[in-house]
Amino acid sequence: MGGLDFGIVLLFLGGSLLFGLRHARRSRQSPEQFFAAGRSVPWWLAGTSMVATTFAVDTPMVVAALVATQGVSGNWFWWSDVLPTMIAALVVAELWRRSGVLTDNQLIELRYSGRPALLLRVFRALFFGVIKNAIVLAWVNLAMLKLLQVALGLDADGSRYALFGLFAFTVTYTLLAGLWGVILTDSLQFLLAILGSVALAWVSIASAGGIPALTQELVARLGSESTSNLLSVVPSSNEAFWAAAAYLLVKSWASGNTEGNGYLAQRILATPDARHARLAALWFAIAHFALRPWPWILVGLVALVRYPDLADPEVGYVRVMLAELPAGLLGLMLASLLAAYISTVDTHLNWGASYLTHDIYARVLRPEASERERVRVARWSVVALAGLGVATTFATPSIFSAWRVLASIVAGSGLILLLRWIWWRVNVWSEISVMAASLLATIALNGLDVSFPLSLVLVVAIAIPVSLAVTLVTRPEPAATLEMFYRRVRPPGAWGRVASRAGEAGPESLKGRAIAVLVGTAGVYAILIGTGEAILGSAALGVLCVVLGCSAILALVLPTTRSPATQPQT
Numbered sequence: 001m002g003g004l005d006f007g008i009v010l011l012f013l014g015g016s017l018l019f020g021l022r023h024a025r026r027s028r029q030s031p032e033q034f035f036a037a038g039r040s041v042p043w044w045l046a047g048t049s050m051v052a053t054t055f056a057v058d059t060p061m062v063v064a065a066l067v068a069t070q071g072v073s074g075n076w077f078w079w080s081d082v083l084p085t086m087i088a089a090l091v092v093a094e095l096w097r098r099s100g101v102l103t104d105n106q107l108i109e110l111r112y113s114g115r116p117a118l119l120l121r122v123f124r125a126l127f128f129g130v131i132k133n134a135i136v137l138a139w140v141n142l143a144m145l146k147l148l149q150v151a152l153g154l155d156a157d158g159s160r161y162a163l164f165g166l167f168a169f170t171v172t173y174t175l176l177a178g179l180w181g182v183i184l185t186d187s188l189q190f191l192l193a194i195l196g197s198v199a200l201a202w203v204s205i206a207s208a209g210g211i212p213a214l215t216q217e218l219v220a221r222l223g224s225e226s227t228s229n230l231l232s233v234v235p236s237s238n239e240a241f242w243a244a245a246a247y248l249l250v251k252s253w254a255s256g257n258t259e260g261n262g263y264l265a266q267r268i269l270a271t272p273d274a275r276h277a278r279l280a281a282l283w284f285a286i287a288h289f290a291l292r293p294w295p296w297i298l299v300g301l302v303a304l305v306r307y308p309d310l311a312d313p314e315v316g317y318v319r320v321m322l323a324e325l326p327a328g329l330l331g332l333m334l335a336s337l338l339a340a341y342i343s344t345v346d347t348h349l350n351w352g353a354s355y356l357t358h359d360i361y362a363r364v365l366r367p368e369a370s371e372r373e374r375v376r377v378a379r380w381s382v383v384a385l386a387g388l389g390v391a392t393t394f395a396t397p398s399i400f401s402a403w404r405v406l407a408s409i410v411a412g413s414g415l416i417l418l419l420r421w422i423w424w425r426v427n428v429w430s431e432i433s434v435m436a437a438s439l440l441a442t443i444a445l446n447g448l449d450v451s452f453p454l455s456l457v458l459v460v461a462i463a464i465p466v467s468l469a470v471t472l473v474t475r476p477e478p479a480a481t482l483e484m485f486y487r488r489v490r491p492p493g494a495w496g497r498v499a500s501r502a503g504e505a506g507p508e509s510l511k512g513r514a515i516a517v518l519v520g521t522a523g524v525y526a527i528l529i530g531t532g533e534a535i536l537g538s539a540a541l542g543v544l545c546v547v548l549g550c551s552a553i554l555a556l557v558l559p560t561t562r563s564p565a566t567q568p569q570t
Contacts, residue, residue: 004327004328004331005327005328005330005331005334006331007331008328008331008332008334008335009331009334009335009338011335041183041267041270041271041272041276041280042271042272042276043271043275043276043277043278043279043280043283044279044280044283045183045187046183046267046268046270046271046276046277046280047267047279047280047281047282047283047284047287048186048187048190048283048287049183049186049187049190049267049343049347050264050267050280050281050284050288051190051283051284051287051288051292052186052187052189052190052193052339052340052343052344053186053343053344053347053348054288054344055190055193055292055340055343055344057140057143057144057147057337057340057341058139058140058142058143059296059340060197060296060299060317061143061146061147061314061315061316061317061318062143062314062403063075063293063296063297063300063317064296064297064299064300064303064313064314064316064317065300065313065314065316065317066300067230067297067300067301067303067304068300068303068304068310068313068316069313070240071229071230071231071232071235071236071240072230072231072232072233072297072532073232073233073234073235073236073240073244074240075293075297076235076243076244076247076248077243077247077251077403078403079247079289079293079525079528080244080247080248080251080252081251081252081257081289082252082285082289082521082524082525082528083252083253083517083521084252084253084257084258084414085257085260085281085284085285085288085289086285086517086520086521086524087253087258087259087418087517088257088258088259088260088264088281088285089260089278089281089282089284089285089520090278090281090282090513090516090517090520090556091418091421091422091492091510091513091517092258092259092260092418092421093260093268093274093277093278093280093281093282094274094275094277094278095421095489095490095491096259096260096265096268096269096277097268097269097271097273097274097276097277098274098488098489098490099269099488099489100488101269102269102354102358103265103266103269103354103355103358103359104265104266104269105121105124105125105128105129105355105358105359106121106358106359108120108121108124108428108431109121110484110485110488110489111420111477111481111485112427112428112477112481113428113477113478113480113481114428116428116429116432117428118363118364119432120428120431120432121359121363122359122360122363122364123432123435124355124359124431124435125355125356125359125360126355126360127435128355129351129352129353129354129355129356129359129385130352130355130356130385130388132406132410133348133349133351133352133385133388133389134385134388134389134391134392135392135402135405135406136344136348136402136406137345137348137349137385137386137388137389137390137392137393138389138392138393138402139402139403140341140344140345140348141163141167141345141389141390141393142393142402143314143341144163144166144341145159145160145163145393146312146314146315146318147318147337148162148163148166150315150318150319150322151318151321151322151334163393164390166338166341167345167386167389167390170341170342170345170346170349171345171349171382171383171386183267183270186343186347188339189336189339189340189342189343190339190343192332192335192336192339193336193337193339193340193343194291194292195332195336196332196333196335196336196337197292197295197296197299197336198295199325199329199332199333200295200299200320200321200324200325200333201294201295201296201298201299203324203325203329204298204299204302204320204324205298205302207302207324208302208305211535211536214301214302214305215227215231215536217305218230218231218301218304218305221305221308230301230304231301231536231537233529233532233533243453246453246454246456246457247453250453250456250457250460251407251411251453251456253414253415253418254411254412254413254414254415254460254464255407255408255410255411255412255413255414255456255460257414258414258415258417258418259417259418259421260281264281264284266347266350266351266354267280268280268281279557282520282556282557285520285524286524286527286553289524289528290524290527290528290531290549293528294531294532294535296317297532298535299317299320299321300316300317302320302324303316303317303319303320304316306319306320306323307319307320321333321334345389348385348389349382349385349386349389350382352381352382352385353378353379353381353382353385354378356377356378356381356384356385357374357377357378357381358374361374361377361381362374362377404452404456405442407456408438408442408445408452408455408456408459409438409439409442410435410438411438411441411442411456411459411460411463412434412437412438412459412460412462412463412464412467413431413434413435413438413463415464416430416431416434416464416467417431421489421491421493422491422492422493422494422495422510423493423494423495424476424477424482424486424494424495424497424498425471425472425476425494426471427471427474427475427476427477428477429470429471429474430467430468430470430471431467433466433467433470433471434463434464434466434467437462437463437466437467438459438463441458441459441462441463442455442459445458445459479498479501482498483498483501483502483504486498486499486502486504486507487502487504490507490508491507492507492508492509492510492513493507493508493510494507495507516556519552519555519556520552520553520556522549522552523548523549523550523551523552523553523556524549524553525549526545526546526548526549526552527545527546527549527550527553528549529545530542530543530544530545530546530548530549531546533545534546
């Protein structure tokens, strides 16, 4: 890195800090401003913020490593999440907005009742706001640590000091900006990150002599059959095929985020109405899977050719970046990766602090706390979560291993969390039992050294039957609680008994939404696979797939944009 590169990076960091200072006054006004941006975020901004948050330094590094170790088809680990993301967008997003809650965790005491509901709310606040956040912050920090070591040539101690400084900067920014500042800068960071990844892919492929030359070099190194398997989206070996099948047929609905909770729900809850909520979630689903992966995959292929013997394939992406980009463009690329890092860390800190402040402090410890006091607690919560994230970083062996741990400990919960919206019979013990069973099964199978993804399938096979059995042997929620929830949220599906008892119109059928989910899922996969086919295979077939995929998505988007806005109920 030269002086120009460092200058660009420092300019970006300084601009981000000034932007946070600009929004500091607004974030101090109330917890709703700090955590929900006054519920005034338009769909395109909320959706873009979701995409930016899911793209940190770890993402391109892991994708490049998957290509090097498992081939292109290794990405089915996260491509399988198209289905749950579409379910969240087309079934649940507008229900979140109608609920009018401040945090997704607050929904628990709207959907359930009594002390068990409060217990679950506190448990989820600690489990997701603290434990899950610590795992996510650990892998994001680990990726940045690797980037700093390679890009700056630092030793272990030097890179840790540099990471600490950058993390402290991000914490300061989060404390100042609140959710409005986080979302607005996410848009800039998303633009920088996408342009940077595309520029790196373009330059590195051109340096390799183009796709044909790169393919020939892979054939020379690996042989024609291995190269064909490496570039294929469809898994070729038995092991890869069954792993992809486990991801698609089990992980997608059982472990995936089928209801768009967490920081995704936080963005949805910040939109002005249900229509904006649905469009925001749909834009996220399209951009997250269909627009981003292929630049990272192409750089991963270049890294495999240039650096075939890397001890840690997760640094291959950074190696290509340092080798191929000229001065100035390297600085912009590093700024884009810093942007991706900041957008993820500030989101998780703000979201986790919302749990600790709203669901524990204001709900349990000091319900009489003033808004000013709650904002102060929120900021201290950010600092505490940041410290825990740093401590967890140095206990994480690799980024992908952390991805797998998180997928396993929530296995089974995806189905139950979706069912709580569409089936009145789900009760508070359904959620408690599935979370406890998933966590205990993960610990037990880890002790037996069961390989992944078989361990994931076994966790699901244990956790979901346990949860459904508990649901059927325990009492349903009180009629008054269910009727209030139905009036407020208007959920579709199996709510006929509750609607009839409440004297309300019957629930919407799930048939139309299910068809929309299938159309949207097929559309995103058509664009994703078609883009890869156009780049690495048949251009004509690839273009046809992309056109069909875009047509399917437009069929979903146009009716939504033309429908009248639904006023939120708060």
